[in-house]
Amino acid sequence: MQMTTSELRTAFLEYFRQQDHQIVSSSSLVPHNDPTLLFTNAGMNQFKDLFLGLEQRAYNRATSSQRCVRAGGKHNDLENVGYTARHHTFFEMLGNFSFGDYFKQDAIRFAWEFLTEVVKLPKDKLWVTVYATDDEAFDLWTKKMGVPEERMVRIGDNKGGQYQSDNFWTMGDTGPCGPCSEIFYDHGEHIWGGPPGSPEEDGDRYIEIWNLVFMQFNRHADGTMEPLPKPSVDTGMGLERIATILQGVHSNYEIDLFQALIKASAVAVGTDDLANKSLHVIADHIRSCSFLIADGVMPSNEGRGYVLRRIIRRAVRHGRKLGAEQSFFYTLVGALCEQMADAYPELNTQRVIIEKVLRLEEEQFARTLGRGLQLLEDAISELGDAKVLPGEVVFKLYDTYGFPADLTADVLRDRELSIDEDGFEVLMKQQRVRAKEASNFGVGYSKAIKIEGSTDFTGYEHLAEPAKVTALFKEGESVSALIAGEEGAIVLDKTPFYGESGGQVGDAGVIKLAEGLFVVKDTQKAGNGVLHLGTLELGTLEVGESVTAAVDSHRRQAIALNHSVTHLMHASLRKLLGEHVIQKGSLVGPDRLRFDFSHLEAVNAAELREIEDMVNRDIRANHAVSTQLMDLDTAKGAGAMALFGEKYDDEVRVVSMGDASTELCGGTHVQRTGDIGLFKIVSESGIAAGIRRIEAVTGDGALAYLHQLNTELAHTAGLVKGDLFSVADKVKQNLERSRQLEKEVEQLKAKLTAQAGTALLEQVIEINGTKVLVADLDGVDGKSLRGSLDDLKVKLQSGIVVLATVNEGKVSLIAGVTKDLTAKVKAGELVNLVAQQVGGKGGGRPDMAQAGGTEPAQLPSALASVGPWLTERL
Numbered sequence: 045m046q047m048t049t050s051e052l053r054t055a056f057l058e059y060f061r062q063q064d065h066q067i068v069s070s071s072s073l074v075p076h077n078d079p080t081l082l083f084t085n086a087g088m089n090q091f092k093d094l095f096l097g098l099e100q101r102a103y104n105r106a107t108s109s110q111r112c113v114r115a116g117g118k119h120n121d122l123e124n125v126g127y128t129a130r131h132h133t134f135f136e137m138l139g140n141f142s143f144g145d146y147f148k149q150d151a152i153r154f155a156w157e158f159l160t161e162v163v164k165l166p167k168d169k170l171w172v173t174v175y176a177t178d179d180e181a182f183d184l185w186t187k188k189m190g191v192p193e194e195r196m197v198r199i200g201d202n203k204g205g206q207y208q209s210d211n212f213w214t215m216g217d218t219g220p221c222g223p224c225s226e227i228f229y230d231h232g233e234h235i236w237g238g239p240p241g242s243p244e245e246d247g248d249r250y251i252e253i254w255n256l257v258f259m260q261f262n263r264h265a266d267g268t269m270e271p272l273p274k275p276s277v278d279t280g281m282g283l284e285r286i287a288t289i290l291q292g293v294h295s296n297y298e299i300d301l302f303q304a305l306i307k308a309s310a311v312a313v314g315t316d317d318l319a320n321k322s323l324h325v326i327a328d329h330i331r332s333c334s335f336l337i338a339d340g341v342m343p344s345n346e347g348r349g350y351v352l353r354r355i356i357r358r359a360v361r362h363g364r365k366l367g368a369e370q371s372f373f374y375t376l377v378g379a380l381c382e383q384m385a386d387a388y389p390e391l392n393t394q395r396v397i398i399e400k401v402l403r404l405e406e407e408q409f410a411r412t413l414g415r416g417l418q419l420l421e422d423a424i425s426e427l428g429d430a431k432v433l434p435g436e437v438v439f440k441l442y443d444t445y446g447f448p449a450d451l452t453a454d455v456l457r458d459r460e461l462s463i464d465e466d467g468f469e470v471l472m473k474q475q476r477v478r479a480k481e482a483s484n485f486g487v488g489y490s491k492a493i494k495i496e497g498s499t500d501f502t503g504y505e506h507l508a509e510p511a512k513v514t515a516l517f518k519e520g521e522s523v524s525a526l527i528a529g530e531e532g533a534i535v536l537d538k539t540p541f542y543g544e545s546g547g548q549v550g551d552a553g554v555i556k557l558a559e560g561l562f563v564v565k566d567t568q569k570a571g572n573g574v575l576h577l578g579t580l581e582l583g584t585l586e587v588g589e590s591v592t593a594a595v596d597s598h599r600r601q602a603i604a605l606n607h608s609v610t611h612l613m614h615a616s617l618r619k620l621l622g623e624h625v626i627q628k629g630s631l632v633g634p635d636r637l638r639f640d641f642s643h644l645e646a647v648n649a650a651e652l653r654e655i656e657d658m659v660n661r662d663i664r665a666n667h668a669v670s671t672q673l674m675d676l677d678t679a680k681g682a683g684a685m686a687l688f689g690e691k692y693d694d695e696v697r698v699v700s701m702g703d704a705s706t707e708l709c710g711g712t713h714v715q716r717t718g719d720i721g722l723f724k725i726v727s728e729s730g731i732a733a734g735i736r737r738i739e740a741v742t743g744d745g746a747l748a749y750l751h752q753l754n755t756e757l758a759h760t761a762g763l764v765k766g767d768l769f770s771v772a773d774k775v776k777q778n779l780e781r782s783r784q785l786e787k788e789v790e791q792l793k794a795k796l797t798a799q800a801g802t803a804l805l806e807q808v809i810e811i812n813g814t815k816v817l818v819a820d821l822d823g824v825d826g827k828s829l830r831g832s833l834d835d836l837k838v839k840l841q842s843g844i845v846v847l848a849t850v851n852e853g854k855v856s857l858i859a860g861v862t863k864d865l866t867a868k869v870k871a872g873e874l875v876n877l878v879a880q881q882v883g884g885k886g887g888g889r890p891d892m893a894q895a896g897g898t899e900p901a902q903l904p905s906a907l908a909s910v911g912p913w914l915t916e917r918l
């Protein structure tokens with residue numbers, strides 16, 4: 045059955061919808077709540093907690109087409125992508141899921157029905173594997189579906205055994221898992237390869253298309269398997285693989301979607317060699333890169349951002365190899381949207397930012413690519429017969445030219461060479477250690493302190509609280525007492541002090557002893573405890589003592605203003621600039637707030653003003669600020685903004701401000717937005733490619749800022765003798781006046797020089813009938829010598845002139861010879877005669893030459909030598 049990729053995706057979801065499955069949209073490539081994953085790599089990721097029974101939803105059957113990225117892990121095979129028929133950085137996984145509802149029987153029935161009746165694959169081309177001891181699945185396939193036993197294969201959990209195959213699927217080192225059953229398609233005898241479980245199984249003849257996992261356990265970190273609350277089903281079918289079969293082709297790159305991208309790539313780089321593997325690389329990479337950026341990943345040198353950077357740079361390198369001379373990669377986003385935006389509308393909404401990020405990254409890399417490749421060529425020619433490029437070269441390419449190691453490997457693969465990975469890693473490690481040492485200064489010792497037990501935080505409701513001292517630290521070491529004058533850290537059983545987190549700085553305040561006082565400068569979290577950092581000003585303090593912890597309420601309130609306004613500003617930025625605005629960093633202090641977010645251009649003055657107006661309107665609307673605890677999905681359902689890649693607990697705190705903002709947040713806030721009083725942006729700047737920073741002030745801080753502006757302006761007004769509102773006009777008038785004066789000064793100077801020129805004519809002497817003028821114009825600007833010379837030449841009509849001037853210890857010289865005399869005397873020789881004697885040299889045309897010198901003291905004698913020299917030549 046012939047189907048486009050798009051039709052196939054729809055047919056799959058539709059089939060399962062008819063079987064009472066809820067169609068669920070693909071989740072982000074950045075796993076929302078799972079620190080164990082770099083990228084979403086399977087359809088089941090977003091349902092992990094449903095399998096584990098930690099979460100309930102209105103449905104217990106679901107189906108999805110999930111965008112997945114598999115690149116950047118330890119054994120990532122970026123290097124192979126594009127060269128094989130089925131490796132991709134990005135792919136789509138079609139799946140159906142049962143959360144404690146149906147199990148093996150229906151999972152098998154649905155899969156068989158879809159393959160053989162909906163898309164009508166020939167039954168005799170299908171092979172099935174089951175887990176070695178799974179008789180139930182074996183019988184269901186053979187007896188109910190009628191798969192002949194000769195096309196059934198049992199595969200054991202024999203990892204590390206003769207063949208690496210294993211029919212037990214686990215999400216990772218921990219998480220839901222279970223035995224599985226895989227469906228294979230036989231592409232035919234003309235292709236090399238053997239059925240699953242055979243020694244030739246790695247060939248391309250038998251291709252796995254669908255994996256049905258019978259989820260039964262939760263694997264813990266210690267290896268134990270805990271049965272799931274209810275047996276469940278997780279299946280995954282590679283969309284590109286099944287499309288390949290249905291379109292009667294063999295390589296994934298031959299399907300409609302890839303052909304369209306390959307053609308667009310060929311046009312973009314200017315080649316008509318459609319079979320070139322570099323086009324496969326580009327067509328593959330534009331998908332992962334665009335989707336990663338759409339999901340909020342930005343190219344960087346770490347983590348997810350570095351994987352993205354590596355993929356972009358690899359695509360760029362292949363494009364340049366095919367002849368692209370200009371940035372081309374970003375121009376492919378349009379073709380990708382045409383192919384995929386129907387299924388993934390986020391591609392359209394994020395298109396502008398995707399294009400810009402790709403263009404910037406390509407431009408940045410293009411600046412060093414050529415030189416890096418040259419260095420690599422030189423290094424290759426020095427290799428001689430060796431086959432491995434030394435780690436130092438790989439590192440230099442990385443460090444100086446921005447070549448990820450796999451990119452270097454990719455260049456080398458064409459020459460059947462490889463890189464010294466271990467050598468490279470050693471150098472990378474050394475660099476990391478250096479970087480760490482450099483950034484270690486000033487790191488608070490709270491990071492190193494291990495606290496047993498936990499501190500209850502009571503600071504949402506209270507600002508002062510009686511508490512018990514549970515531990516004391518001095519210089520990072522646990523101690524039993526502190527004495528007056530000592531600095532240290534106190535841990536309490538409960539505290540109203542907020543430990544720095546989520547960008548909000550730690551509280552300050554005092555801890556009162558029965559007879560004494562500890563002044564808290566900062567509060568930090570350590571494990572489940574809270575450290576109050578400061579100095580014992582009075583008394584002695586022992587573990588076990590009862591104290592009263594009191595937060596500096598003014599400071600806390602100032603912080604709350606800045607924190608609440610951060611939420612309002614975040615919401616306004618997204619409303620005004622677009623949904624691509626994503627929080628990248630935040631610092632909320634008592635005196636100001638700093639907010640970093642993704643956006644590619646400077647936010648202009650008009651936009652900043654609009655943001656200020658929007659936020660101040662929300663302040664005046666005086667929305668009540670409410671906080672609620674709820675589960676993560678309910679929160680997201682209510683539209684709460686969650687941050688990508690953040691780990692949230694099952695129960696989250698949602699802070700809402702009327703209809704203006706809803707965000708997940710653990711911080712402390714005002715009661716009503718009106719408390720903020722006033723919001724004023726003080727600066728906007730770029731801090732990295734695609735990341736902007738806004739700093740702003742609120743309340744008293746905003747007022748103080750306006751006062752300061754006012755004072756500065758009043759001072760300026762005083763200087764120009766105006767008032768606040770005429771300052772600009774006054775300054776403008778003053779500027780015009782000084783420009784006018786400058787002009788007049790110029791004119792006067794020119795006049796003076798001309799007059800001096802006329803006076804000079806009186807100094808003209810004659811040598812053998814030729815008029816000669818040699819003069820030191822002492823103090824005249826060197827630049828005006830030329831004008832004077834031209835003038836004098838005109839006035840003399842025929843003659844020779846040498847002029848000199850000294851300015852700030854430097855001699856400037858000029859010599860002129862009228863055309864009728866240049867046969868006898870060359871201006872260049874003449875000027876050099878003088879220049880040599882004042883420590884310089886010069887040159888020019890036969891009729892005019894200039895020079896400089898550094899020894900003004902020699903000038904009179906040098907000028908005096910001109911007469912005799914000319915006498916010999918005239």
Ligand code: SER
Pocket residue numbers: 085086087088139213255256257278279280281
């Ligand atoms: N989670 C399984 C896989 O990734 C089936 O979807 O293969």
